[in-house]
Each structure stands twice: as C-alpha cells, then as structure tokens.
Amino acid sequence: MMEYETTIVAQPDWSADQSRQFCERLTQIVERTGGVVFLNRELGRRRLAYRIGKQTRGCYCYLNYGSNGEAVAELERVLRLDEAVLRYLTVQVGSVVSVETRRAKVLEDEARLAHLFGTGSEVTFGMDESLPAAGGT
Amino acid sequence: MRRFREEKDGKEKGKGKGKAAKRRPVTRRRACRLCADTKLILDYKDLRLLQQFISERGRIIPRRVSGNCAYHQRTVGLAVKRARLLALLPFTSMQH
Numbered sequence: 001m002m003e004y005e006t007t008i009v010a011q012p013d014w015s016a017d018q019s020r021q022f023c024e025r026l027t028q029i030v031e032r033t034g035g036v037v038f039l040n041r042e043l044g045r046r047r048l049a050y051r052i053g054k055q056t057r058g059c060y061c062y063l064n065y066g067s068n069g070e071a072v073a074e075l076e077r078v079l080r081l082d083e084a085v086l087r088y089l090t091v092q093v094g095s096v097v098s099v100e101t102r103r104a105k106v107l108e109d110e111a112r113l114a115h116l117f118g119t120g121s122e123v124t125f126g127m128d129e130s131l132p133a134a135g136g137t
Numbered sequence: 138m139r140r141f142r143e144e145k146d147g148k149e150k151g152k153g154k155g156k157a158a159k160r161r162p163v164t165r166r167r168a169c170r171l172c173a174d175t176k177l178i179l180d181y182k183d184l185r186l187l188q189q190f191i192s193e194r195g196r197i198i199p200r201r202v203s204g205n206c207a208y209h210q211r212t213v214g215l216a217v218k219r220a221r222l223l224a225l226l227p228f229t230s231m232q233h
C-alpha cells in the first residue's frame with residue numbers, strides 16, 4: 001500500500017463548514033475505493049500567489065491517505081469534474097508498511113501542518129501584490 | 138537573507154573578459170544548508186523554508202549562489218514547482 005497526499009485548492013466562497021464537508025466527502029471517496037485516510041484537514045482560506053481564473057484566493061484542503069492507487073484515480077476523477085476545485089496536486093509520500101504505525105504518527109503530522117499553515121487564518125506568502133483585500137467579485 | 142552576489146549578476150556579464158580571473162570575488166564555497174541541518178525537511182508546503190531559496194521575483198536561486206549541493210538543489214526545484222502549481226508561490230512577480 002502506498003501513502004499519498006492530495007492538496008486541493010477550491011474556490012474561496014465556502015464557509016469553514018462547507019470546506020469541512022468537502023474534506024469529508026473526499027474521505028468517503030477514498031474509503032469507498034479501499035483506501036485508508038490518515039489525515040484530512042481544512043487548511044483555511046489564503047491568497048493565491050497568482051490569479052487562477054478570476055479567483056485571487058482559495059480554500060485549501062489537505063488529505064493524507066494510504067491506497068493501492070485506486071483511490072487516487074477515483075479522487076482525481078471527482079476533483080477534475082468538480083467546478084469548485086481550482087487546482088489539486090497528488091504526491092506519493094512513501095509506502096505504508098503498517099496502518100497502525102502510520103496512524104500513530106498522525107498527530108505529529110497534524111501539528112506540523114498546523115505549524116505550516118496556521119489555523120484557518122488568512123496568510124499570504126509569495127508576492128504580496130496590491131490586490132483588493134476584500135473577498136468576493 | 139539575500140545572497141550578496143545576486144545583485145551583481147547581469148551587470149558583470151560581457152565586461153573585461155581578460156581580467157575575469159582577477160575580478161571574480163573571492164567567495165568560499167559554502168556548505169549546503171540542507172545537508173548541514175538534517176532536521177530541515179524540504180516540503181512543498183513549507184513556504185517559510187522555500188522562500189529562502191527563491192529570489193524576490195520568485196525565481197529559484199542558483200546553487201552557485203545558495204551553496205546547495207546538487208541533490209538538494211533538485212529537491213528545492215521540485216518543491217518550488219509543486220508549490221507554484223498550488224499557487225502557494227508565484228511563477229513570476231509579473232503576473233496580475
């Protein structure tokens with residue numbers, strides 16, 4: 001079984017609740033296709049480093065899971081079709097020897113992710129253009 | 138944080154070829170930071186770390202300047218490109 005992580009950039013108009021639901025839906029897809037989800041986290045809204053379509057900001061979601069690859073195919077199929085999704089990236093992290101051992105490390109990973117992304121607050125990295133600060137349009 | 142040879146780059150090209158050996162600033166090859174500190178894990182999500190390897194315009198700093206070893210420079214390149222794909226880092230500063 002391989003370990004993968006998928007990061008998704010979705011359109012910014014979602015509430016925190018909606019992005020959590022979205023993460024939940026992705027988790028179900030992985031589990032339906034025989035994968036095991038280790039970590040699913042909503043990373044909050046942040047300003048994009050460049051415009052995608054008309055959006056200058058996006059909702060980031062993160063999913064870490066183990067699968068034989070089927071889950072990746074199905075997940076990416078769904079993401080491709082979903083119009084709310086601006087970008088997604090799946091990376092193979094390594095192979096999972098034992099699900100239990102991997103699970104035991106999850107808290108550590110979550111802490112690291114929280115450290116990198118903060119908790120839901122808006123952070124800007126990269127070029128800070130003089131973009132309108134207000135959301136919408 | 139900025140590398141000192143960065144600004145000079147473009148200007149020195151094509152000038153005084155014959156004296157090139159004399160004019161080259163004496164800089165010690167610095168050790169690869171990522172080799173030196175094994176606790177630094179390069180990850181496309183770690184923007185704080187990645188930003189130390191890109192210029193203000195968002196370009197990847199060459200390893201001749203940053204001092205990275207070949208292996209780590211490739212890792213940096215991969216991580217920066219992944220971060221760009223997710224709009225975490227810019228491709229250029231000229232967009233918008």
Ligand SMILES: [Zn+2]
Pocket residue numbers: 169170171172173205206207208209
């Ligand atoms: Zn190195």
